[in-house]
Amino acid sequence: MKPERIPVCEPHLAGNEERYVLDALRSGWISSSGRYLEDFEKGFAAYCGAGQGIATSSGTTALHLALVALGVGPGDEVVIPDFTMAAVLFAVLYCGAKPVFVDAEPDTWNIDPAGIEAKIGPKTKALVAVHTYGHPCDMDAILEIARRRGVRVLEDAAEAHGARFKGRRCGGLADIAAFSFYANKIVTTGEGGMVVTSDAALAERARYFRNLCFPREGPRDYAHGDLGFNYRFTNLQAAIGLAQLEGIEAAVEARRAHARLYNARLSGLPGLRLPAEKPWAKNVYWMYGVCVEEARAGLTREELSARLLAEGIETRPFFKPMRLQRPYVERFGAQAGSYPVCDRLAREGLYLPSGTGLRESDVERVCAAVRASLKA
Numbered sequence: 001m002k003p004e005r006i007p008v009c010e011p012h013l014a015g016n017e018e019r020y021v022l023d024a025l026r027s028g029w030i031s032s033s034g035r036y037l038e039d040f041e042k043g044f045a046a047y048c049g050a051g052q053g054i055a056t057s058s059g060t061t062a063l064h065l066a067l068v069a070l071g072v073g074p075g076d077e078v079v080i081p082d083f084t085m086a087a088v089l090f091a092v093l094y095c096g097a098k099p100v101f102v103d104a105e106p107d108t109w110n111i112d113p114a115g116i117e118a119k120i121g122p123k124t125k126a127l128v129a130v131h132t133y134g135h136p137c138d139m140d141a142i143l144e145i146a147r148r149r150g151v152r153v154l155e156d157a158a159e160a161h162g163a164r165f166k167g168r169r170c171g172g173l174a175d176i177a178a179f180s181f182y183a184n185k186i187v188t189t190g191e192g193g194m195v196v197t198s199d200a201a202l203a204e205r206a207r208y209f210r211n212l213c214f215p216r217e218g219p220r221d222y223a224h225g226d227l228g229f230n231y232r233f234t235n236l237q238a239a240i241g242l243a244q245l246e247g248i249e250a251a252v253e254a255r256r257a258h259a260r261l262y263n264a265r266l267s268g269l270p271g272l273r274l275p276a277e278k279p280w281a282k283n284v285y286w287m288y289g290v291c292v293e294e295a296r297a298g299l300t301r302e303e304l305s306a307r308l309l310a311e312g313i314e315t316r317p318f319f320k321p322m323r324l325q326r327p328y329v330e331r332f333g334a335q336a337g338s339y340p341v342c343d344r345l346a347r348e349g350l351y352l353p354s355g356t357g358l359r360e361s362d363v364e365r366v367c368a369a370v371r372a373s374l375k376a
């Protein structure tokens with residue numbers, strides 16, 4: 001008999017989603033205004049400890065909108081991690097700006113603060129701090145450098161809903177933040193995203209550019225002073241989002257419980273490195289990632305992944321470095337310099353099933369299969 005499939009991640013819709021969506025539908029408010037939209041924007045921003053939320057069509061558009069709000073444009077440079085998701089790179093390229101890469105920290109896999117200062121120059125306008133796989137960046141170190149050098153900081157918290165740095169939630173730690181609500185994120189609305197900020201001027205700019213730069217005041221005379229975007233989000237999606245927000249702490253605690261079980265069962269295996277949680281961090285383990293060191297584990301990441309798949313267990317490899325992506329290389333040529341940590345993560349990393357709805361027995365099955373694979 002074929003073993004039951006354990007997916008890497010599936011949306012968890014266990015609360016008021018259906019009730020709220022029907023209510024929104026029946027109210028007739030199905031487009032980009034309505035009570036659910038207001039409540040979701042306010043509620044999600046407040047959850048992050050921030051003043052305002054500007055919901056968007058995706059995490060990618062949230063990142064772009066946040067960079068536009070910060071005034072990033074052609075000729076500017078933006079410091080980003082080399083180890084991250086392509087949306088970060090692309091958002092910088094949409095602005096016509098140049099991405100400048102920093103290597104990762106070996107334990108948290110986040111941008112290495114020690115590598116940032118050397119990458120800041122006269123053209124640097126902003127830095128994107130991505131809280132990778134749910135572990136917060138070292139924001140004190142990042143903000144200290146950025147403030148001193150006059151660089152604005154955008155948090156990409158797409159993978160870190162509910163994560164905390166020194167007790168404070170990600171998304172409320174820097175100038176502005178971007179979230180994604182894609183189907184595999186901890187809070188999902190199917191597709192969607194949000195810009196979150198406590199800076200009223202940035203929020204106003206984000207709202208303005210989100211909606212085609214319609215005139216801010218006065219009559220709708222269809223005079224547009226800037227090149228805007230339609231990055232709007234719907235009340236129907238917000239209805240799902242509001243229900244998801246009610247369940248966010250339960251989702252975070254479920255993921256942390258899965259991670260504790262993974263840690264207990266997988267620690268001490270030769271050649272298998274587990275995710276970190278710094279003493280100052282609350283990791284939400286958006287994805288439970290491990291690194292397979294071939295020489296000690298006796299097999300490659302690909303071999304482990306194939307053996308798990310044969311048992312019905314899905315995995316995904318880690319991100320490939322941004323500096324090697326064709327849209328970057330086509331524009332700026334091959335990137336000099338070495339990024340040893342990113343290169344190793346890209347070669348050795350994979351993530352195990354991590355969805356909120358996993359059962360304890362699923363995690364036990366995955367761990368047993370990993371242990372058997374490493375011994376085989």
Ligand SMILES: *Cc1c(COP(=O)(O)O)cnc(C)c1O
Binds near residue numbers: 084130179
């Ligand atoms: C998912 C993700 C995004 C993009 O979000 P979409 O909603 O898929 O556009 C951006 N950054 C990071 C780090 C992500 O994980």
